[in-house]
Amino acid sequence: MAQHAKSYIPAAGSDWLLPLYDPIAKLMGLERVRKVLLDQASLLPRSRVLDIGCGTGSFCIMLKRLHPDVEIVGLDPDPKALARARVKAKPVDIQFDQGFSQALPYSDSSFDYIFSSMMFHHLELHHKEKTLSEVRRVLKPSGLFAMVDFAEPESIVGRCLTWLFHPEILRHNSKDRILTLMREAELRDAKAVASSKLSVGRIVYYHGYARGADEHAQSV
Numbered sequence: 001m002a003q004h005a006k007s008y009i010p011a012a013g014s015d016w017l018l019p020l021y022d023p024i025a026k027l028m029g030l031e032r033v034r035k036v037l038l039d040q041a042s043l044l045p046r047s048r049v050l051d052i053g054c055g056t057g058s059f060c061i062m063l064k065r066l067h068p069d070v071e072i073v074g075l076d077p078d079p080k081a082l083a084r085a086r087v088k089a090k091p092v093d094i095q096f097d098q099g100f101s102q103a104l105p106y107s108d109s110s111f112d113y114i115f116s117s118m119m120f121h122h123l124e125l126h127h128k129e130k131t132l133s134e135v136r137r138v139l140k141p142s143g144l145f146a147m148v149d150f151a152e153p154e155s156i157v158g159r160c161l162t163w164l165f166h167p168e169i170l171r172h173n174s175k176d177r178i179l180t181l182m183r184e185a186e187l188r189d190a191k192a193v194a195s196s197k198l199s200v201g202r203i204v205y206y207h208g209y210a211r212g213a214d215e216h217a218q219s220v
Contacts, residue, residue, distance in 0.1 A: 021081075022056055029198055033148055034059045034117050037205060038066065040193060041146045045069050047112035050138070052101040052131070053119025057085025057094065063115075064092045073111075075099050102130035109140045109210075116147040118203075125172045132185035139210035145187055147206045151175055151195070175204050182208045 025031070038059075043049070047070045051060050054074030064072050073095045076082055082096050089096070099105045101116075101123070114135050123131060135145050152174035175192050182190035187208030194205040 022058065025058065028200060030118060031058070031062075033196070033198070033203060034062060036194070036196075037115065037117060037146055037148045038063055040205060040207070041113055041115070041144060043067050043070060043113060047071070048110065049073070049113045049115065050075065050104075050106070050111045051115045051117070052104070052135070053116060053122070054085060054096065055081045055119075057082075057089050057096065059115065059117045060085070060094050060096075061089050061092060064089075064094055068092075071095075073097060073106075075101065075104070100127075102127045102134060104134040104138050106138045108137055109143075110138050112140050112143050114139055114143070114145045116145075116149070118149055120147060120149040120178070121173045128172060128178075128181055129185070132181055132187065136185050136187055136210055141210055142212040143210045145182075145206075145208045145210075147178075148203055149173060149178070149206075150200075151202045151204050152177075178204075178206060182206065186211070 043063075045067075047067075049063065049070050049072050051063070051072070051074045054060050054076045055078070057074055060072050060074040063070070072093075074082075074085060075097050076085070077098060077100050079098055082098055085094075085096050097105065101119070120128065120131070132145075139145060150173055175195075179190050179192065185208075188211055190206070190208040192204050193207050196203050196205075
């Protein structure tokens with residue numbers, strides 16, 4: 001993994017803000033957002049699930065408590081966030097791995113579901129492309145990729161917040177741009193399934209599927 005030892009943006013934007021990340025996320029309503037993301041996926045029993053950009057593990061823990069029979073893997077490049085995640089998750093069985101979404105350290109066709117919760121906007125364009133390609137690779141046939149993230153800001157306040165916290169990055173996070181990237185990565189039936197507004201901007205929920213076994217057989 002040495003060749004992929006790239007830089008990353010910490011979950012809270014800066015390491016010193018990490019202790020404040022969970023309370024700020026709760027104040028912003030991200031717990032409700034993650035619950036909607038999970039409900040939309042309609043998880044099947046005994047599935048294997050990956051959360052990319054898991055941060056401090058809040059979504060993984062919610063998922064495991066609501067679906068105790070599924071196998072959960074959380075991935076994040078930030079060792080400090082993962083340390084917090086492991087402490088928070090002690091009552092439940094969750095695997096947390098350090099790594100980058102654009103170089104997933106997992107075998108082909110190894111997950112039934114892959115989630116991304118408010119992470120995608122952190123990535124530069126070429127890492128967005130590679131991440132979606134990797135998502136398709138590690139999804140099982142007909143597996144679901146479910147994501148929620150900020151849309152490109154529309155208001156003056158939203159643009160100011162973007163400039164303050166993530167300059168230039170949300171420029172490639174519009175709904176149309178993300179759907180195009182999903183389709184280019186060969187995620188089937190890529191679509192926006194819902195949208196909502198938070199105090200800091202608009203968010204969009206997305207679904208896309210890996211090709212089924214019959215579709216894969218026809219292409220080889």
